[in-house]
Amino acid sequence: MRKFLMIALNTVALMSFAALAFAADGKMDAGALGLTCLAAAIGMAIAAAGCGLGQGMGLKAACEGTARNPEAGGKIMVTLILGLAFIESLAIYALVVNLILLVANPFVG
Amino acid sequence: MLKGLARKTDEWLWHKGFRASEIRLLLRCQLLVSGASLLAGVACAPFWDWGLWFGVGAALSTFNFYALAKFVQGIVFLPYTRAMAAGLMFRFYGRLLLTGLVLFGLIVWLKVSVSALLAGLSTCVLSIAAWGIARGAGQKVKEA
Numbered sequence: 001m002r003k004f005l006m007i008a009l010n011t012v013a014l015m016s017f018a019a020l021a022f023a024a025d026g027k028m029d030a031g032a033l034g035l036t037c038l039a040a041a042i043g044m045a046i047a048a049a050g051c052g053l054g055q056g057m058g059l060k061a062a063c064e065g066t067a068r069n070p071e072a073g074g075k076i077m078v079t080l081i082l083g084l085a086f087i088e089s090l091a092i093y094a095l096v097v098n099l100i101l102l103v104a105n106p107f108v109g
Numbered sequence: 110m111l112k113g114l115a116r117k118t119d120e121w122l123w124h125k126g127f128r129a130s131e132i133r134l135l136l137r138c139q140l141l142v143s144g145a146s147l148l149a150g151v152a153c154a155p156f157w158d159w160g161l162w163f164g165v166g167a168a169l170s171t172f173n174f175y176a177l178a179k180f181v182q183g184i185v186f187l188p189y190t191r192a193m194a195a196g197l198m199f200r201f202y203g204r205l206l207l208t209g210l211v212l213f214g215l216i217v218w219l220k221v222s223v224s225a226l227l228a229g230l231s232t233c234v235l236s237i238a239a240w241g242i243a244r245g246a247g248q249k250v251k252e253a
Contacts, residue, residue, distance in 0.1 A: 073185065078131045081181045082237050085174050089234050095212060096227060103217045
């Protein structure tokens with residue numbers, strides 16, 4: 001699993017650099033555009049998956065904690081809200097970065 | 110004046126159903142920060158639009174935090190019915206869709222300063238982190 005993850009991440013990194021190299025002359029050809037779209041899609045997918053996993057794990061732990069100790073429900077809820085806000089902001093950052101890559105790419109003239 | 114504004118905001122949040130005092134405090138700070146930065150941004154907009162987009166980012170971040178807090182409180186406190194669950198889900202995904210559309214419009218159509226937008230979006234995370242640090246420091250002082 002770890003090996004697969006390393007290979008996948010390396011591939012994504014190489015694709016991102018390739019898109020930048022293609023776009024270095026100020027115009028983006030079809031290949032570079034395709035790679036950029038692919039990188040944005042994969043990036044958003046990874047961000048959504050990571051944030052979804054994180055939020056799910058947080059929610060699961062909060063439900064278990066509240067079920068075991070209902071008196072601590074208020075404190076757990078506060079921590080849950082803050083944790084979810086932190087995690088969700090990461091997904092919003094990923095969306096912004098992907099929008100920049102796709103439509104406001106600073107490397108494309 | 111600021112104390113009165115903070116108290117009124119607190120009362121408004123209480124009436125909206127925010128019973129946890131920590132969440133009310135954070136939301137109050139966020140509302141005041143985003144309101145102040147929006148006002149300052151609108152005032153400075155003719156000669157410096159960075160502030161305006163910072164304010165817009167802060168407002169978007171505050172809206173997201175407000176809706177998320179309301180969503181979690183809804184899950185915890187409201188009695189479960191199918192209509193309640195459907196309404197919460199609809200509002201949750203509607204908010205995400207709205208945030209995405211607003212960000213798309215700002216970045217693609219209006220071509221705003223992305224650094225300003227990101228700085229504004231980070232205000233929520235920063236205020237939560239500052240609150241956590243302050244709370245941790247307070248606890249250490251109490252323990253000592």
